[in-house]
Amino acid sequence: MAQYAQVPFLLPGMHTALQDSVKWNSEWEKLTNQFKHVSPAQFVQSSALQLALESDGMDTSMLQYQGFLGSLVALELALAPDTVRYLSGGLQSKWTEADPAVREKHILIGLSNACSIAKNLHDARIYCGRDFQLSRLRANGEIVLEWLTSLVMPANGRKYSDLLDAPNYIPDPVWDAYAEQQKQSGASDSEKLALGTILVLRSKLIFHVVQYTLKSFMGEDLPTYNVPKFSKKRNPQSTVLQKSDIEAFTKMMLGKSGAKAYAKENKAAWQDRQKDRKEHCTFVGCMKANTGTEKYPRCKKCWENMKREVVYCSTQCQVADWKSNHKQVCGKPLSFDSVSKPKLTHARTPEEMAPIHATEADAPLTVPSTPTTVWRSYI
Numbered sequence: 001m002a003q004y005a006q007v008p009f010l011l012p013g014m015h016t017a018l019q020d021s022v023k024w025n026s027e028w029e030k031l032t033n034q035f036k037h038v039s040p041a042q043f044v045q046s047s048a049l050q051l052a053l054e055s056d057g058m059d060t061s062m063l064q065y066q067g068f069l070g071s072l073v074a075l076e077l078a079l080a081p082d083t084v085r086y087l088s089g090g091l092q093s094k095w096t097e098a099d100p101a102v103r104e105k106h107i108l109i110g111l112s113n114a115c116s117i118a119k120n121l122h123d124a125r126i127y128c129g130r131d132f133q134l135s136r137l138r139a140n141g142e143i144v145l146e147w148l149t150s151l152v153m154p155a156n157g158r159k160y161s162d163l164l165d166a167p168n169y170i171p172d173p174v175w176d177a178y179a180e181q182q183k184q185s186g187a188s189d190s191e192k193l194a195l196g197t198i199l200v201l202r203s204k205l206i207f208h209v210v211q212y213t214l215k216s217f218m219g220e221d222l223p224t225y226n227v228p229k230f231s232k233k234r235n236p237q238s239t240v241l242q243k244s245d246i247e248a249f250t251k252m253m254l255g256k257s258g259a260k261a262y263a264k265e266n267k268a269a270w271q272d273r274q275k276d277r278k279e280h281c282t283f284v285g286c287m288k289a290n291t292g293t294e295k296y297p298r299c300k301k302c303w304e305n306m307k308r309e310v311v312y313c314s315t316q317c318q319v320a321d322w323k324s325n326h327k328q329v330c331g332k333p334l335s336f337d338s339v340s341k342p343k344l345t346h347a348r349t350p351e352e353m354a355p356i357h358a359t360e361a362d363a364p365l366t367v368p369s370t371p372t373t374v375w376r377s378y379i
Ligand SMILES: [Zn+2]
Pocket: 281, 282, 283, 286, 287, 288, 312, 313, 314, 317
């Protein structure tokens, strides 16, 4: 297993996703076929090993994981009104009856846009290769619709307000079985974090693919996202693979000129991401992007003790985060359990409050038989 973690693979460049999505996707599908024998356990263990070897990486990765969870919840809450509108507007039959070639076009737009948002999402596609095979999605229109409903309307009796404690994950027999096995075997924090991160990114990626695909299909404007900025303390000694190893590997795989083109493209993609990257409020109930020129003030104790960048857009957010869980983790090393639940119970902005109107927040989440009633509970 340790060997596996040392094997890098070349992902089709994020930067080409929007430029030539057909070619980009066919490269992905080739890669997916090569990796179809890799089990969730192998993915998780190699990723956990990487985390464990990055001596200072765990804390940053925990914080990043907490951010992913919070943003997944926010995305799900944002998609809920769209879902109700789509389902009550006859999208289901339009989509399933559409020519597969038409579906393919929009799915490709969905995939390429979703993978272009952030490097993490782009890379996550390798963990869920089977999910995103264009031929499968093209042939079976139901899959995208099932994703749409299970993202915001889980069947297992969860309530809308439950979303605030934990996001909805898209069920998958293989990953679910592995998660269950991991729970029983008493996994380490790095294994739990590796699995948690993979699952939350898988759901985020599905969310974005569904959103872009259906918006494109309906002829609506495609959304844009600010990429959150996480401070990564760079320790050149801590990575499993050194830069020179990666260079040698790409040269071996692609030849000298191929490696050069790959490095150039990676650099361009990196510069693109930097451009869109913004500091975000740490409080998961807010996560507002900093669009001003001044940096957000940071938590002094977290910075001094841990060099952890915990920043807030306002004193209200700092107080709300302190009350919800920052008190337990401030200035101390993080553990998986202390970060694994997004706490959104305080200080949401009016816009963010909109989808969870207090009086009906506890209405069970079911697929609407009478769309207008359910719609009302979201606004
Ligand atoms: Zn805030």
